Amino acid sequence: MSQIKIKDVSFGYNQDLILKNINFQEEKGEIVAIHGENGSGKSTLLKLLLGQLKPACGEIYLLDENISKFKNFAAVGYVPQVQSFNGITFPITCTEIVVLNLYRQFGFFKIPSAALRKKAEDILCEMGLEHYLHVPYNRLSGGFKQRTLIARAMINEPQLLILDEPTAGVDQNSKINFLELIARTNKEKKTTILIVTHEMGLIKEYLPLSASYKMTEGGLIKC
Numbered sequence: 715m716s717q718i719k720i721k722d723v724s725f726g727y728n729q730d731l732i733l734k735n736i737n738f739q740e741e742k743g744e745i746v747a748i749h750g751e752n753g754s755g756k757s758t759l760l761k762l763l764l765g766q767l768k769p770a771c772g773e774i775y776l777l778d779e780n781i782s783k784f785k786n787f788a789a790v791g792y793v794p795q796v797q798s799f800n801g802i803t804f805p806i807t808c809t810e811i812v813v814l815n816l817y818r819q820f821g822f823f824k825i826p827s828a829a830l831r832k833k834a835e836d837i838l839c840e841m842g843l844e845h846y847l848h849v850p851y852n853r854l855s856g857g858f859k860q861r862t863l864i865a866r867a868m869i870n871e872p873q874l875l876i877l878d879e880p881t882a883g884v885d886q887n888s889k890i891n892f893l894e895l896i897a898r899t900n901k902e903k904k905t906t907i908l909i910v911t912h913e914m915g916l917i918k919e920y921l922p923l924s925a926s927y928k929m930t931e932g933g934l935i936k937c
């Protein structure tokens with residue numbers, strides 16, 4: 715069963731196609747990286763995969779199901795760029811950011827139970843954030859913010875983890891810690907990982923990639 719299958723997909727925000735006839739497949743347990751110039755369409759491809767955009771033509775399957783019918787988004791963890799969460803100005807804590815991703819399990823009153831909060835705290839501790847559980851997210855360093863966003867994605871124990879430029883904007887040590895964490899997660903939990911990156915050299919050094927692709931002129935070329 716393919717975890718991701720993209721078949722002859724094209725897409726444009728207007729008449730001009732950004733993605734042209736893309737074909738791509740990723741199997742269970744693989745780690746695959748995509749890189750490419752700014753504006754080449756990497757984030758657009760991820761938005762199509764997450765069902766946020768609809769292809770002009772072609773088909774997309776997630777966990778063997780057509781994206782147009784796909785509902786099991788708890789099985790797909792998405793880690794956005796750290797910068798996309800930098801706009802948070804209210805004092806939401808790390809634990810709250812993580813527990814909110816369990817909203818499907820909230821009960822009648824739509825608030826998280828003590829057990830769910832404990833689950834969020836446990837995963838943050840696993841990520842080495844035990845001293846930051848109640849610290850407002852916007853006071854954390856870039857590396858710790860990134861770990862919080864990974865904990866948020868991992869709390870649903872996803873089969874598939876999609877990472878959008880996870881090493882951008884964090885220091886070298888945090889990058890390496892993060893990549894070691896991703897490699898460990900893949901090995902121990904057999905999580906399938908798709909990673910969009912500008913730092914292919916670093917990714918290749920620290921992750922056992924099954925394949926890498928370059929996005930260029932609307933196409934996806936295997937490297």
Ligand SMILES: Nc1ncnc2c1ncn2[C@@H]1O[C@H](COP(=O)(O)OP(=O)(O)OP(=O)(O)O)[C@@H](O)[C@H]1O
Pocket residue numbers: 727732750751752753754755756757758759
């Ligand atoms: N909502 C939108 N409406 C119109 N055009 C858009 C929209 N979002 C992105 N684009 C355009 O689509 C193209 C691809 O953008 P995209 O963000 O997918 O590239 P990217 O490869 O992820 O870039 P980067 O590496 O800079 O993050 C760019 O030319 C961008 O300006």
